[in-house]
Amino acid sequence: xxxxxxxxxxxxxxxxxxxxxxxxxxxxxxxxxxxxxxxxxxxxxxxxxxxxxxxxxxxxxxxxxxxxxxxxxxxxxxxxxxxxxxxxxxxxxxxxxxxxxxxxxxxxxxxxxxxxxxxxxxxxxxxxxxxxxxxxxxxxxxxxxxxxxxxxxxxxxxxxxxxxxxxxxxxxxxxxxxxxxxxxxxxxxxxxxxxxxxxxxxxxxxxxxxxxxxxxxxxxxxxxxxxxxxxxxxxxxxxxxxxxxxxxxxxxxxxxxxxxxxxxxxxxxxxxxxxxxxxxxxxxxxxxxxxxxxxxxxxxxxxxxxxxxxxxxxxxxxxxxxxxxxxxxxxxxxxxxxxxxxxxxxxxxxxxxxxxxxxxxxxxxxxxxxxxxxxxxxxxxxxxxxxxxxxxxxxxxxxxxxxxxxxxxxxxxxxxxxxxxxxxxxxxxxxxxxxxxxxxxxx
Numbered sequence: 001x002x003x004x005x006x007x008x009x010x011x012x013x014x015x016x017x018x019x020x021x022x023x024x025x026x027x028x029x030x031x032x033x034x035x036x037x038x039x040x041x042x043x044x045x046x047x048x049x050x051x052x053x054x055x056x057x058x059x060x061x062x063x064x065x066x067x068x069x070x071x072x073x074x075x076x077x078x079x080x081x082x083x084x085x086x087x088x089x090x091x092x093x094x095x096x097x098x099x100x101x102x103x104x105x106x107x108x109x110x111x112x113x114x115x116x117x118x119x120x121x122x123x124x125x126x127x128x129x130x131x132x133x134x135x136x137x138x139x140x141x142x143x144x145x146x147x148x149x150x151x152x153x154x155x156x157x158x159x160x161x162x163x164x165x166x167x168x169x170x171x172x173x174x175x176x177x178x179x180x181x182x183x184x185x186x187x188x189x190x191x192x193x194x195x196x197x198x199x200x201x202x203x204x205x206x207x208x209x210x211x212x213x214x215x216x217x218x219x220x221x222x223x224x225x226x227x228x229x230x231x232x233x234x235x236x237x238x239x240x241x242x243x244x245x246x247x248x249x250x251x252x253x254x255x256x257x258x259x260x261x262x263x264x265x266x267x268x269x270x271x272x273x274x275x276x277x278x279x280x281x282x283x284x285x286x287x288x289x290x291x292x293x294x295x296x297x298x299x300x301x302x303x304x305x306x307x308x309x310x311x312x313x314x315x316x317x318x319x320x321x322x323x324x325x326x327x328x329x330x331x332x333x334x335x336x337x338x339x340x341x342x343x344x345x346x347x348x349x350x351x352x353x354x355x356x357x358x359x360x361x362x363x364x365x366x367x368x369x370x371x372x373x374x375x376x377x378x379x380x381x382x383x384x385x386x387x388x389x390x391x392x393x394x395x396x397x398x399x400x401x402x403x404x405x406x407x408x409x410x411x412x413x414x415x416x417x418x419x420x421x422x423x424x425x426x427x428x429x430x431x432x433x434x435x436x437x438x439x440x441x442x443x
Contacts, residue, residue: 002035002385006149006186008043008083008140011060012051015067016212017284018197018205021253024071026191027153031078037385038078039147039316040068042309045083045090045139049132065305067215070295081312083143088320093142095327099171100138108137109160141165146320148184153191162188176330197253198246200228213250216295219285226281236272247273251280254287317418318382319389322396335399353441354378354434356398358390366390368397370421370434378431379413381421397421398438404428 007027015024031038042064047057061082073080083089105111111134118127137160144152144165152162169183176182196204199211206212213225229247234240242248242264252260267276298305328334358368365383368390372378381397384390400415411428413421423431 002037003151004037004039004147004149004385005030005151005153005189006039006041006144006147007153008041008046008143009064009068010043010050011047011057011064013056013060013207014063015215016205016207017215017250018199018212020067020071020215021197024068028068028072030153031073039149040073040078040080041086041143041316042082043143046136049130049136062299062302062305065309066295066298069298069305069308070216070291072291075308075312079312079315080309081316082309085310085313086146086316086320088317088324089139089142089146091324092146092327093139095331096141096145096168096172097135097138099175100135100141100168101171104164104167105134105137107160108134108164109157110136137161137164138168141168144186145169145183146323147316148323149186150184151189152186153189156190159188159190162186176327178330182327182330198249200225201230202246213284216288216292218292219289222285222288223281226277226284229277229280231273231276234273236275237270239270240267240273240276242267247276247280251276251283254283259283314417314419315382317416318384318393318420321416321418322392325396325399326392354437356394356438358387358394360387368394368421370431370438372430372434378427378434379421379423382419393420398435402432402435404432 007023009023027038027040030036031040042061044057044061047060051057065080065082068080069075111129114129114133115125118125118129140161141164144162145168152165154162166185169185173181173183199205199209200213201209201211203209203211214221217225229250231245231247232241245267248264248267251263255263263276263279354370354372356368356370358366360366361383363383365385366387366389367383368381369377370379381390381393384393397413397415397420400420403414405412405414406425406428409425411423411425411431412419413423413431
């Protein structure tokens with residue numbers, strides 16, 4: 001069974017070297033691991049809580065999408081999408097809001113910090129506090145629970161939010177589950193080995209401190225930024241305290257153990273800071289140059305980025321849409337048609353009817369196929385990471401409303417703006433008839 005890992009990236013800034021070492025690089029590496037089903041999304045709804053500058057958010061969305069792809073994220077293997085392209089997220093957000101306790105949200109660190117700051121300043125406790133800030137943990141819970149993620153890599157400041165997602169999930173399961181746990185309880189994952197890089201002044205690299213090294217700036221800009229790293233006043237020939245040098249800490253974040261040991265010894269032997277900065281530049285430029293070229297090319301092709309993100313959203317919604325239909329039914333918002341079936345004659349199911357069969361293919365992905373009474377394949381779904389997702393999508397296909405898109409050689413079935421399955425053009429009519437048979441059986 002694959003492990004589903006989910007991470008959101010808030011779109012309020014341009015990625016820097018610290019973001020790359022601490023989040024992007026380990027996440028891309030994790031997405032390549034066997035048995036990992038990775039979901040990475042641009043948390044652009046969350047960005048609206050922190051930023052009211054539309055131009056900044058728009059630029060950040062573009063830059064972050066290009067950065068992750070330039071750093072090696074395989075959008076075919078991972079599911080890479082924008083939060084705002086998944087309408088099921090906001091609907092689930094409301095369902096969860098209706099079971100989330102106000103007392104729980106009152107304990108959120110960000111809200112408590114805002115209240116404390118207001119009280120200390122002699123203001124009303126909730127001055128400047130928006131409902132976006134207050135209910136942020138519920139939206140984060142919706143991001144996680146919509147895809148039943150098992151693991152959520154976070155920094156220490158976000159552990160509480162994952163724990164709150166667990167609390168909200170348990171409450172929903174208790175109130176509406178009737179013996180079924182709709183939501184998997186996610187685990188927060190904090191990697192103690194993830195690099196935390198110091199900035200130019202030695203403090204944690206952060207946009208708030210204006211001490212960052214841009215990730216994909218030009219080589220000249222990178223060299224200029226490195227030259228601004230603060231060092232002590234020891235001259236060339238004097239032994240340097242390598243272990244307290246943040247220049248060495250940055251170097252160690254990108255070099256092998258052997259190279260780091262050699263660099264450290266050179267500092268102890270009196271290497272000048274100018275030479276040390278030149279070696280750091282050479283190291284970083286060698287690692288970042290290929291990605292820089294790819295990044296700049298992607299920025300020049302925003303249509304391609306849009307296609308990649310929309311394809312990722314289609315993959316995500318193929319899971320989210322049928323799951324949300326189950327949640328709607330659980331809370332009493334099901335279609336009247338599903339109830340009307342109890343008052344009509346049911347068509348007897350036979351082995352000679354059309355049917356849908358799910359299976360794991362040779363590439364390790366799961367797909368469902370619509371077969372006619374003779375067993376011929378009429379329609380093949382898009383790929384899913386696990387059998388449960390394929391089964392839910394097959395159920396949603398039978399219950400959904402069809403939109404067929406045809407070309408000379410192929411025909412595609414779309415539902416609610418999501419690509420569901422494809423077939424050869426000559427089989428389209430037979431697929432439509434078989435689907436009608438299945439729906440009659442459901443009724």
